[in-house]
Amino acid sequence: MAVCVLWLAGAGPASGAAQRRGVAFAADPPFLTPGDRVRVWIKRGPRVTGVLTRYDAPDSLTVERSQFFLNPLPPRVYALYWIDVRRIDVPHGRDLLGGAARGVGAAIAAGAFISLGCTAEGGRRCGVARWSVKAALFTIPPGLVWGFFATRWRRVY
Numbered sequence: 001m002a003v004c005v006l007w008l009a010g011a012g013p014a015s016g017a018a019q020r021r022g023v024a025f026a027a028d029p030p031f032l033t034p035g036d037r038v039r040v041w042i043k044r045g046p047r048v049t050g051v052l053t054r055y056d057a058p059d060s061l062t063v064e065r066s067q068f069f070l071n072p073l074p075p076r077v078y079a080l081y082w083i084d085v086r087r088i089d090v091p092h093g094r095d096l097l098g099g100a101a102r103g104v105g106a107a108i109a110a111g112a113f114i115s116l117g118c119t120a121e122g123g124r125r126c127g128v129a130r131w132s133v134k135a136a137l138f139t140i141p142p143g144l145v146w147g148f149f150a151t152r153w154r155r156v157y
Contacts, residue, residue, distance in 0.1 A: 029057035029058060029082070029157065030057075030088060030090075030156040030157045032052055032055050032057075032088070032090075032156070033052070033055065034052050034053055034054060034055055035051060035052065035053075036051070036052045036090065037049075037050070037051055037052075037066075037090065037091055038050070038051075038052050038063060038088055038089065038090055039088070039089040039090075039153055040061070040063055040078070040080065040085060040087070040088055040089075041085070041086040041087035041088075041089075042078075042080060042084055042085065042086065043084050043085075043086050044084075045084070048063050048065055048078050049065065049066050050063045050064050050065040050066045050075070050078075051063065051064050051066065053077070054079075057082070058082060059081070059082055060079065060080060060081050060082055061079075061080055061082070061085070062077060062078065062079045062080070063077070063078045063080070064076075064077050064078075065077070065078065085157070087155060087157060088155070088156050088157040089153035089154060089155050089156065090153065090154055090156050091151050091152070091153060091154075092151075092152045092153060092154035093151075093152050094147060094148055094149075094150070094151070094152065095147045095150040095151065095152045096144060096147040096148060097147070098147050098150065098152070099143040099144050099145070099146045099147015099148065099150060100140060100143055100144055100147060101143075102143045102146065102147070103136070103139045103140035103141070103142065103143025103144065104136065104139075104140060104143070106135075106139040106143065107132045107133075107135040107136040107138075107139040107140065108128070108132050110131070110132070110135035110138075110139060111128045111129070111130070111131035111132025111133075111134070111135050112128050112131075112132075114131040114135070115127060115128045115130075115131050118131070
């Protein structure tokens with residue numbers, strides 16, 4: 001009998017904090033103000049990047065989606081309840097290192113592809129490293145440019 005009671009007690013629901021782990025209520029809301037640029041991850045919906053227009057931290061928030069400058073349509077406004085927000089990110093600088101890493105990865109992939117074709121043709125000196133170094137001249141600079149215009153994001157909630 002005592003074993004059954006202990007077993008049932010262990011199988012019961014965990015504490016409220018443990019049940020809410022990973023849910024919006026588990027952490028304190030971040031300190032943001034209207035006008036801040038944010039990226040909001042929505043439950044059962046798209047990821048929205050835009051400008052915070054209204055912010056009532058424990059209740060709701062409103063985000064006006066950023067648009068491509070050639071889009072003539074009016075911007076879409078997302079009014080969200082706090083319970084629907086999974087994650088909030090804020091901009092955290094440029095992504096130059098990420099762009100350079102992508103350029104190096106593209107150089108290695110191009111070197112492997114060229115080396116594979118060279119080996120299939122029966123050529124000599126078809127090493128991946130050799131072709132990767134040659135391809136790096138054409139892949140790393142565009143990667144750096146991409147990284148300069150890309151934004152790194154830091155999670156605040």
